[in-house]
Structures are given as C-alpha cells and as structure tokens.
Amino acid sequence: MTHQLPTTDRLSPLNDIHVAAGASFTDFAGWQMPVRYDSDLVEHHAVRTAAGLFDLSHMGEILVLGPEASDALDYALAGKLSAIAVGQAKYSLMLDRDGGIVDDLVVYRTGEDRYLVVANASNREVVAAELLNRCSPFDCAVEDESDNIALIAVQGPRALEILLEVPGIGVPGLAELKYYRAIAGEFGEHALFVARTGYTGENGYELYLSPEVAPALWDAIMETGAGSGLVPAGLASRDTLRLEAGMPLYGHELGLDTQPAQAGLGRVVALGKEGDFVGRAAVEAGAPADARVLVGLQMSGRRAGRAGYAVLSGDATVGEITSGALSPTLGYPIAMAYVDPAASVTGTELTVDVRGTAIPASVVPLPFYSREA
Known part of the structure; x- marks a missing residue:
C-alpha cells in the first residue's frame, strides 16, 4: 500500500x-x-x-476565565453554561445573530470561574475571535490554548x-x-x-x-x-x-444556513435562561415553516448515498443528503439528509438518486445505532 x-x-x-x-x-x-x-x-x-x-x-481549545466567565458564556453561547457544575461538560452551540450555527462545541467547567471551550478544527479561529468579541463587555479573559x-x-x-x-x-x-x-x-x-x-x-x-x-x-x-x-x-x-450514532458534523449537518431546530438540536438552546444571548431573537422567531429538517434514511441494497445526492419523492426533489455510508455495524446503507417537512415523517418512503439510479429509502429515527447500556 x-x-x-x-x-x-x-x-x-x-x-x-x-x-x-x-x-x-x-x-x-x-x-x-x-x-x-x-x-x-x-x-x-x-x-x-x-x-x-x-x-x-487538531481540535481547538479556548479558555474563558474570570469573575464573569459564566455570564459571558451564557451570552456568547446558546446553552446555559452557568448552570453546569465544576467537572461537568455540556454540548452547546455558538449561533450568529440570524440563528445560524457558527459551530457546535463541548464546554467543560474546570473551576468556579474557568471554562474550557472545545471547537471544531475548521472553526478554531472563528470561535476564538467570536468569544473574544462577545466576552469583551464582561470581566473575563479569553485565551486560545489550542497550540499548547x-x-x-x-x-x-x-x-x-x-x-x-x-x-x-x-x-x-x-x-x-x-x-x-x-x-x-x-x-x-x-x-x-x-x-x-x-x-x-x-x-x-x-x-x-x-x-x-x-x-x-x-x-x-x-x-x-x-x-x-x-x-x-x-x-x-x-x-x-x-x-x-446520528451525531452531526459541522459543514455537513450544521452550518450558518441552519437553525438548531432544523438539525434536531432545539433542546440545546436554553430559551429559558435569563437575559439575551447571540441569536436568541432569531431562534425565537423560528425558521420558515417550509425549512428543511434533518432526518435519518435507511436505504436498500448496498449502494450508499453521499453528501449532495438528491432525495426524491416520486419525480420531485424533496431534499439532499448531508452524510451517507454503508454502515459497517448494521450492514446496510444509511444517511442523514435535510428534507421538506412533509417528507420528514418516520416511515415515509423516498428514493435517493445515486448516480442516476433511484435507490429506495425510508425515513427512520436517529440515531441508527445506540450502544447497550
């Protein structure tokens, strides 16, 4: 080789x-x-x-520390980071003012006034710069420690x-x-x-x-x-x-043109927390009624749909695959796709255009695989 x-x-x-x-x-x-x-x-x-x-x-690691670090992150991110205990982690989102997803993150509280924010490699610089900007009104410091x-x-x-x-x-x-x-x-x-x-x-x-x-x-x-x-x-x-495991990947299932609810991540946004946060107004207004939503697809045969392949209902294009593969664990093709709301109901029968061949596909719940407890 x-x-x-x-x-x-x-x-x-x-x-x-x-x-x-x-x-x-x-x-x-x-x-x-x-x-x-x-x-x-x-x-x-x-x-x-x-x-x-x-x-x-290659992942990005950014520290936010200081007396108002909790308040700063509650404003900068969609989750309520002030509510997690020292030693606890939380999956969260950084949104733009239009409600689009800048990045998905894991945030660790490593002290009463100290957090570690882990960003995707492709978004390290953007997340670090946004945190520096969004946290500037608060009594805290932002330090990009990725290289260390x-x-x-x-x-x-x-x-x-x-x-x-x-x-x-x-x-x-x-x-x-x-x-x-x-x-x-x-x-x-x-x-x-x-x-x-x-x-x-x-x-x-x-x-x-x-x-x-x-x-x-x-x-x-x-x-x-x-x-x-x-x-x-x-x-x-x-x-x-x-x-x-049905876990989204930035640049495929997540991006600036996607609101959390479309990606099935509405639960990650803490609309009940006090005060404003970046993207709050847009999320509260919601995406358009006809905005596509993320679903799982189970396909027939052995040919997998790949990112960018069209999802069809009859002759009409109703969506697009964002990630797909022949599942090594399950033995059949699986995919995640954004589809029109009318095509998103579990059990809906669709097809995927795989290089000119219409492959049958059914809408199934995510995740495709879940480990035994």
Whole structure:
C-alpha cells in the first residue's frame, strides 16, 4: 500500500508516530491527519467491539476565565453554561445573530470561574475571535490554548479497562467518572485532563495534555491495549462511527444556513435562561415553516448515498443528503439528509438518486445505532 506523507506545516505532535505506523493522511482543516492506518472497517469494528485510539490534536481549545466567565458564556453561547457544575461538560452551540450555527462545541467547567471551550478544527479561529468579541463587555479573559494542548481519545467498550492499566496514569476517580464529566490527573509528572466524552457512540474518554508529552502517552496506551484489541483509528472510521450514532458534523449537518431546530438540536438552546444571548431573537422567531429538517434514511441494497445526492419523492426533489455510508455495524446503507417537512415523517418512503439510479429509502429515527447500556 502507498501512504501519503504529510506536506504541510500543520502537523500533529503525534505525526512521527502516525508515519511510522504506516498511516494514510488527508488534509483536514489545514492539518495533515491520519485518515486510516490499514482498514477503515477494521478500525470501525475495533471501536464497536474493543477500543480505538484517535489523535484529535487538531481540535481547538479556548479558555474563558474570570469573575464573569459564566455570564459571558451564557451570552456568547446558546446553552446555559452557568448552570453546569465544576467537572461537568455540556454540548452547546455558538449561533450568529440570524440563528445560524457558527459551530457546535463541548464546554467543560474546570473551576468556579474557568471554562474550557472545545471547537471544531475548521472553526478554531472563528470561535476564538467570536468569544473574544462577545466576552469583551464582561470581566473575563479569553485565551486560545489550542497550540499548547494535544488531544487523544480512547473509544470503545474496553476503553476504561485499558486506561486503568496504563503505567504512569494517575486519575483518582476515573473508574467512577460519569458520562459528560471530567477530572484532573497526571501522566507521570505531567498534568492530564480526562473527560468521559466522545464522538463515536461508544463509551470513551478524551485526554488533554501537553503536546510534548502526547507521544509518550500514545505509546503507553497502545502498548497496554495491544492484547485487548485496541487499534489506532483514523478520521474515516471516526466518520462512519459518528454517522451510525446520528451525531452531526459541522459543514455537513450544521452550518450558518441552519437553525438548531432544523438539525434536531432545539433542546440545546436554553430559551429559558435569563437575559439575551447571540441569536436568541432569531431562534425565537423560528425558521420558515417550509425549512428543511434533518432526518435519518435507511436505504436498500448496498449502494450508499453521499453528501449532495438528491432525495426524491416520486419525480420531485424533496431534499439532499448531508452524510451517507454503508454502515459497517448494521450492514446496510444509511444517511442523514435535510428534507421538506412533509417528507420528514418516520416511515415515509423516498428514493435517493445515486448516480442516476433511484435507490429506495425510508425515513427512520436517529440515531441508527445506540450502544447497550
């Protein structure tokens, strides 16, 4: 197999490890990141049955800290961040004044007046600049720490078992950590921040630490998990895993032309919180009645619809696929698509134009896959 080598200055601190492991690379938001190491399917199934190790060092990490950090984030973001406890995480949205989605974020409260905002790699600069602007009237500081933080994720049913055995990791309370909670610890003598969060639909953990220490942690996790089915996993498997779990991807299901309710994320917007927030008036006014909404599609056969493919009802185009793949776990094609409201009812029979062939598809609830409790 021929492997594409990185050709850009934006390289992960784990780049040398990925090259040595034979990874194939792809450009992702200006970064050269591993798309796969050997087989997308092997990596996908490993996460569903054992564990996968992901390099997410391209993500953006922005600190908001100070006496009015909570008030600032309540204004800057759609969620009520002041309500979460120290050590808790919350999925939230940054909206523009028209109610469009600037980015979807995970926010960790790491102290009474300290938050860590994690942004998508493609939106790091935009989110940092918007936070700086929106938080400026408040007594707080905004610091983009993205270049000083590496991010490694261990995802899968054996993730906890593996992490508990990694030499040098000391995280008191890790075994009891609840979903969407985070805890401080150490790797050797270095600070480590561990969150029980992820983007695969499986139990998993995301580990934040200094870029200089990340290679040693990666190697330690790989060595520890070798006998438990752990494999390094790239962006290709991460994409099929999140699709099965019905998790939206910015630039596909989310964007400035989409309001939260259209994407099924109306619950993320805290309209009950006090005071104004950016985008509130537009969200309260709502999207037009005929605005398309996000649905899941289960397709027949083995040919998957891809982003941009038309969704049809008879001869009429009623929507467009945003993400699609042949599901490795389920064994049939699945897709997420924006469709006209009249075509969004579960059980509605539609077709997808796959390169000139009309493939039958049915509207189904999201997610397509949910792990057992």
